[in-house]
Amino acid sequence: MPGPSKLPKKSIRRVKDGVRRFLENVAGERSEEEDEELEDSQPLPAPDTKNLPDDLVRIAELEHSIIDAEQRQTEKWRSEMASILTDREERQTYFSDLATEREARFEKMLASAKAQLAGLPPIEEPEPEEEQEPEEEEPIAEIIPSGPYAFPTLELLETSDIEEATLVSPDKLEEQELKLQGTLDSFAVDAMVYDAVVGPRVTQFRVRPGIGVRVEKISGLQKNISLNLAQTNVRIQAPIPGEPFVGIEIGNGNTLPIRLRSVFESRAWQRGSETIPLAIGMDIQGKIVVADLAKAPHLLIAGATGSGKSVCMSNLIVSLLYKFSPEELELVLVDPKRVEFGLFREIPHLIHPVVGEADKAVKVLKWVVQEMETRYEILAEKQVRNIAGYNAKAEAQGFDKMPFMVVIIDELADLMMTSKGEAEASLARIAQLSRAVGIHTIIATQRPSVNVITGVIKANYPTRIAFQVSSVVDSRTILDSKGAESLLGAGDMLFNPPGFARLVRIQSPMIQDEEISQVVTHVKADQNERHRVDLSAFEQTAEGTAESLADGVDDLYMQALAIVAETQKASTSYLQRRLRIGYNRAATLIEEMEDRFHIGPQNGSTPREVFVTTEDLNQ
Numbered sequence: 165m166p167g168p169s170k171l172p173k174k175s176i177r178r179v180k181d182g183v184r185r186f187l188e189n190v191a192g193e194r195s196e197e198e199d200e201e202l203e204d205s206q207p208l209p210a211p212d213t214k215n216l217p218d219d220l221v222r223i224a225e226l227e228h229s230i231i232d233a234e235q236r237q238t239e240k241w242r243s244e245m246a247s248i249l250t251d252r253e254e255r256q257t258y259f260s261d262l263a264t265e266r267e268a269r270f271e272k273m274l275a276s277a278k279a280q281l282a283g284l285p286p287i288e289e290p291e292p293e294e295e296q297e298p299e300e301e302e303p304i305a306e307i308i309p310s311g312p313y314a315f316p317t318l319e320l321l322e323t324s325d326i327e328e329a330t331l332v333s334p335d336k337l338e339e340q341e342l343k344l345q346g347t348l349d350s351f352a353v354d355a356m357v358y359d360a361v362v363g364p365r366v367t368q369f370r371v372r373p374g375i376g377v378r379v380e381k382i383s384g385l386q387k388n389i390s391l392n393l394a395q396t397n398v399r400i401q402a403p404i405p406g407e408p409f410v411g412i413e414i415g416n417g418n419t420l421p422i423r424l425r426s427v428f429e430s431r432a433w434q435r436g437s438e439t440i441p442l443a444i445g446m447d448i449q450g451k452i453v454v455a456d457l458a459k460a461p462h463l464l465i466a467g468a469t470g471s472g473k474s475v476c477m478s479n480l481i482v483s484l485l486y487k488f489s490p491e492e493l494e495l496v497l498v499d500p501k502r503v504e505f506g507l508f509r510e511i512p513h514l515i516h517p518v519v520g521e522a523d524k525a526v527k528v529l530k531w532v533v534q535e536m537e538t539r540y541e542i543l544a545e546k547q548v549r550n551i552a553g554y555n556a557k558a559e560a561q562g563f564d565k566m567p568f569m570v571v572i573i574d575e576l577a578d579l580m581m582t583s584k585g586e587a588e589a590s591l592a593r594i595a596q597l598s599r600a601v602g603i604h605t606i607i608a609t610q611r612p613s614v615n616v617i618t619g620v621i622k623a624n625y626p627t628r629i630a631f632q633v634s635s636v637v638d639s640r641t642i643l644d645s646k647g648a649e650s651l652l653g654a655g656d657m658l659f660n661p662p663g664f665a666r667l668v669r670i671q672s673p674m675i676q677d678e679e680i681s682q683v684v685t686h687v688k689a690d691q692n693e694r695h696r697v698d699l700s701a702f703e704q705t706a707e708g709t710a711e712s713l714a715d716g717v718d719d720l721y722m723q724a725l726a727i728v729a730e731t732q733k734a735s736t737s738y739l740q741r742r743l744r745i746g747y748n749r750a751a752t753l754i755e756e757m758e759d760r761f762h763i764g765p766q767n768g769s770t771p772r773e774v775f776v777t778t779e780d781l782n783q
């Protein structure tokens with residue numbers, strides 16, 4: 165048997181040399197001489213295999229190929245390291261530029277604040293020369309000064325006869341009470357019908373459970389109570405918040421509406437201290453409910469078709485017309501259905517004609533975001549924290565006050581269907597930041613589904629009104645609890661007031677078209693249009709984008725957007741890797757996506773939200 169064969173010394177030396185060079189390559193420590201030597205020796209010469217046994221030749225060839233592969237790998241790592249270093253340098257420059265810019269801005273603000281404190285005029289920022297573009301033609305009509313605003317009077321509204329009417333006859337009340345007690349007894353539930361509170365649309369029977377009786381036992385009888393009392397919609401509140409009773413609410417069967425005039429005549433409205441009062445209606449105890457939009461600070465209204473949303477929104481707009489002149493409050497009305505706000509077309513508070521098209525509505529929302537930012541700058545200039553502080557200073561120092569702005573959208577679903585990402589992002593941004601600058605929104609929908617009332621919308625609209633809906637699921641989508649499915653329709657609502665962790669059942673007041681027309685005719689007298697919203701900037705952006713896309717200039721942006729839409733991940737480093745671009749470009753692309761509302765803003769370590777999908781892009 166041949167003994168273990170040995171590698172010839174020359175071949176072993178070569179192998180050893182190769183291993184040594186490989187280790188040195190990885191460590192990156194080579195002298196110039198060695199580099200030259202390495203360059204001279206690359207690629208490794210094929211081993212001299214003449215006169216060698218076959219197995220030795222195979223081992224040597226294997227070793228040779230391994231070393232060769234490892235050298236290639238090392239070179240690849242080296243080039244990757246080099247690109248990471250370049251990238252790091254780019255980042256460093258980007259952040260140092262950003263820091264310098266912010267520092268300069270801060271210095272300017274500080275100097276201006278100091279000058280103001282010293283009683284000097286604020287330091288004017290010199291306009292950069294390249295930004296002095298030729299003035300473009302103003303696309304909106306000049307605002308002609310109007311006469312004094314004529315606040316509408318109560319006589320323009322119809323009177324109510326609900327006060328004199330008998331909502332439920334004593335006999336009927338007694339009959340219902342007996343039936344209710346009978347139902348509880350027949351199911352052997354130890355509970356007593358204590359009393360009844362007669363409200364404008366419903367009567368609430370207050371039931372006291374016996375000792376040891378679970379409230380769920382009573383609420384579980386909802387269907388049986390409906391059956392025995394021959395009622396379709398019975399709502400059970402178990403328990404009534406703050407009271408030792410379970411509330412069983414049964415419709416009165418009357419059709420007598422409450423009038424908006426009764427609300428305006430009430431003490432709650434006339435003596436209330438709300439900053440932006442809104443007439444909501446009358447609760448079960450017959451108390452007038454007035455909400456403060458400034459506290460809300462945004463309102464979501466939802467309910468099935470015909471449940472009373474439009475009447476409610478008309479009440480809210482008329483409330484504003486009765487309390488604020490156009491100098492004090494500006495209105496933006498969005499009506500994709502084009503029928504709801506027609507009557508308010510001519511009110512002088514409008515700063516843009518009633519918006520009918522969904523795509524225009526999105527532009528208007530973008531304008532509102534811009535307006536919000538401008539208002540923040542104005543507040544900063546006057547060194548006040550909010551609109552209240554600004555207006556107090558205005559009164560003391562004699563400059564113009566800042567008006568409140570209310571944006572009302574009827575049918576959010578239409579907006580969400582045409583451009584969900586953009587609409588949702590603008591609404592969320594407005595809802596999060598606009599309270600301090602006096603901008604408030606009221607949005608309504610008849611489609612209470614999760615793709616219209618999304619998580620983002622819900623999170624930003626804590627004050628909600630639910631009218632009658634068709635299912636418990638819809639009720640939960642709007643209010644996070646059941647109940648709206650048991651409402652009676654025609655203005656019967658559940659209201660979640662700001663600052664209260666409970667729902668209040670309210671009957672919304674009724675206002676008819678003739679009353680609205682009379683109020684509008686009254687307030688528009690001697691008033692000129694105040695349409696000041698200029699959407700041309702947004703139109704240019706949209707056209708510009710289309711052009712640049714057509715030219716192929718924005719190819720990279722579209723590629724990046726496609727990646728973000730596909731992966732639902734908006735990260736600068738991820739884009740860098742996927743597109744093989746530097747940090748600067750990737751960061752700019754991400755910023756651009758945020759500006760175009762395709763992704764949400766940076767929020768600490770939480771990943772940015774992505775509002776586009778591949779289907780959206782394909783469309």
Ligand SMILES: Nc1ncnc2c1ncn2[C@@H]1O[C@H](COP(=O)(O)OP(=O)(O)OP(=O)(O)O)[C@@H](O)[C@H]1O
Pocket residue numbers: 421422467468469470471472473474475476610654655656671672673674675
């Ligand atoms: N507060 C109210 N009091 C009495 N009746 C009301 C009230 N609100 C609404 N109604 C009645 O219900 C009808 C439908 O109301 P409204 O037009 O407000 O419904 P909606 O929810 O806006 O429907 P849609 O979503 O289809 O526009 C009204 O014409 C009116 O007869």
